[in-house]
Amino acid sequence: MATGRTHRTATRSRGIPEATVARLPLYLRALTALSERSVPTVSSEELAAAAGVNSAKLRKDFSYLGSYGTRGVGYDVEYLVYQISRELGLTQDWPVVIVGIGNLGAALANYGGFASRGFRVAALIDADPEMAGKPVAGIPVQHTDQLEKIIDDNGVSIGVIATPAGAAQQVCERLVAAGVTSILNFAPTVLSVPDGVDVRKVDLSIELQILAFHEQRKAGEEADAQADAVLAAEAAAAEKAGKGPDGDVPAVMPA
Amino acid sequence: MATGRTHRTATRSRGIPEATVARLPLYLRALTALSERSVPTVSSEELAAAAGVNSAKLRKDFSYLGSYGTRGVGYDVEYLVYQISRELGLTQDWPVVIVGIGNLGAALANYGGFASRGFRVAALIDADPEMAGKPVAGIPVQHTDQLEKIIDDNGVSIGVIATPAGAAQQVCERLVAAGVTSILNFAPTVLSVPDGVDVRKVDLSIELQILAFHEQRKAGEEADAQADAVLAAEAAAAEKAGKGPDGDVPAVMPA
DNA sequence: GTTTGTGAAGCGATTCACAGCG
DNA sequence: CGCTGTGAATCGCTTCACAAAC
Known part of the structure; x- marks a missing residue:
């Protein structure tokens, strides 16, 4: 069942392979584009081409979610959009904090792709006192002193680290201590975190x-x-x- | 992942597994840090910890490069830095162009991590005529009209796309036609490219x-x-x- | 003694190929 | 028929475990 032993088998989550999870956003993006063009149904072949994967893989991926297609026809676009969104947890709102408002942090704050998918930038945090109060992307930057309070007040569970490498681990520890359990790390460092905290990294x-x-x-x-x-x-x-x-x-x- | 179709055996390159290649920069970063602290040698166990992988994997990875360690001792830090740099092609200079100088493009232009590893920002390119001539990160932005000439004059083979999604495929095609064979794509779109062109994508x-x-x-x-x-x-x-x-x-x- | 380098086993992901269903 | 859903085969990566080298 879903519960099992406490953690250990973090490879698969709810029976869905990690590799499949990583592709769901890709399918979702392609489906959203079809939806905007009011395309009602799509075959695995067409959708796979739009998402840049092969059709057998796509069908296998979808088979982990359930039987959402119709043989001889294909998949209902709207229905699939909903099912994948639900599976990814995008039917709810995720408040996110960005720590480190340099060039990259500011670019992330301005990035429209966040807001469009259930992610809301709840706060921008920087260690530089001079930044405090200055608005970036319409959101006032707050000082690192407030980090714990911000996390707590907003119920933030996802943090983005865009600080210099030297500050990343310390910021990470404060985020985790304050209750963040998922971290997207742009700093070029290996973060060490306790079990149960997910880290994904992006290194240009x-x-x-x-x-x-x-x-x-x-x-x-x-x-x-x-x-x-x-x-x-x-x-x-x-x-x-x-x-x-x-x-x-x-x-x-x-x- | 990357592309490759008709090539068939594009999975492995020169016998080094793709997964290993993806980790070499990680090892290199950890080794560089050790080198700066003047640490002369390091064991697979220590280095693996610093790179955030397990030691068996690291040893297997290194075994694809050759036998660069000393049993009972470990690896010579400087020597390994050189070998991995050479393997990754970082002993030469790679001119890079960034296309799309919005928030993200500007952040990338300012990102110090490029210059530090043999990558040189040869030019910044944007479609907005108002941007032309304006310096970003000390480099004047040039108009898209000049794209082909810039690629050619500078012998650029690596391009970074940071345009809006709608412009990405077209930019990609121009880059490839002009001679670029590796693309780092930040636009949230699937790029289609001819065989022989590598694409890596980063999607926040x-x-x-x-x-x-x-x-x-x-x-x-x-x-x-x-x-x-x-x-x-x-x-x-x-x-x-x-x-x-x-x-x-x-x-x-x-x- | 310590630590590397590597066959072999294990495991997850991909791909094939076709049965099953509309 | 066409297209999905999926066992079975395959592939590649990871991990184990130990012989070889220092």
Whole structure:
């Protein structure tokens, strides 16, 4: 059943695989776009294309939520929007605080995507006394001193950390102590939190580094194409010498 | 994840699993911190703790790069920093353009984490003519008209899209046509790109929705705990009445 | 002794392929 | 028929556990 032992198996929640949960917002976005165009129904194939996944995966994902489709027809757009919203907990209002109102924090405060989906910026918090009272995105910045009170007064359970790396862990601890149990971390640090607190991180620099890796590989592959030609020639020569083509390892393999 | 279709074996690149590649920047960050504290060597256990992963995973990850450790001792910090940097392609300079200089684009331009790791903001591009010439983070914004020329002149292969969702696909196509082969997308849209182009996406709203899901589940579990208490009481009562405890379903279950 | 590097087992996610239903 | 829903096969990543190296 849903309860089971206290925590431990945090991998699946309510039987829905984590990977599926991560894709539900994607489906929801695509469905919302269809809904705005008054499209009544959609097939797994169409919706999958709109969400950028493959249709078998989408159907499997939906199967974890229940049988919401009609065979031979597809899915009712409005109904699915509701079901996924409910599953994600977006039918309720989530007050959120943003801590660290620098460039990024201010950009987040101004980001429209928050408000549009049940997330409400309840407060902006910064350690700089000079910022206090200054409005950002129409919301006055409050000093860190008020953090605990703000969390408590507003019943905040989701916090966004956009402070410098050095301050992040301390802010995190205060948020958690004050009752926050989900954290979105933009600071380039590993946060350590007690069990039962969820942390997701967004690190711009890491994303770029991953792209750089692949970019470098692409440049290398051009060179490899030439190397392959050489190897092919060698293989042909080796075959003449009575040696099998599977005998040796490509030059790109590590020793 | 990234793209890749006709490529078939795009899952692994140069034999290094994608999941490992995604962690290398994490290790690198932890190692850089150690390096700044002049720590000469580190064990897999210590480094794993600093990077927030488990040590077996870290050792397996490093094993894909080669045998860079010393048994009984650990890893040489400086040497590993170099090896990982090289593997990630950070020993070279990557010029990057940011397209869409709104709140987020400006925040990205100001973000110090780019410059610190071989990424250089070569240009800022925006469609608003009023922005043209205005400096952001010390770099003058250029108009979208110049996009192709900028990419070409600077040999840019990595582009960051921070435009509104509606403009993203079009910008993407222009970037790709001009020669960009890696894209970091902040716009809440699915970008479609030709084979050979990598896309990574960062979506703030999606991250929050995932947190909301888990947050809701936590709230549900508290309810379950209460429900369990009720069920236990009922079961006790039922037992007295001679009825089995498995008769009914918790109210939170779907129909 | 300590710690790495790695086969092998375990596990979750993806994909296939088709039965089942409208 | 068309399209969903899903067992079964497959794939890739994680974790275990220990032999090899220092």
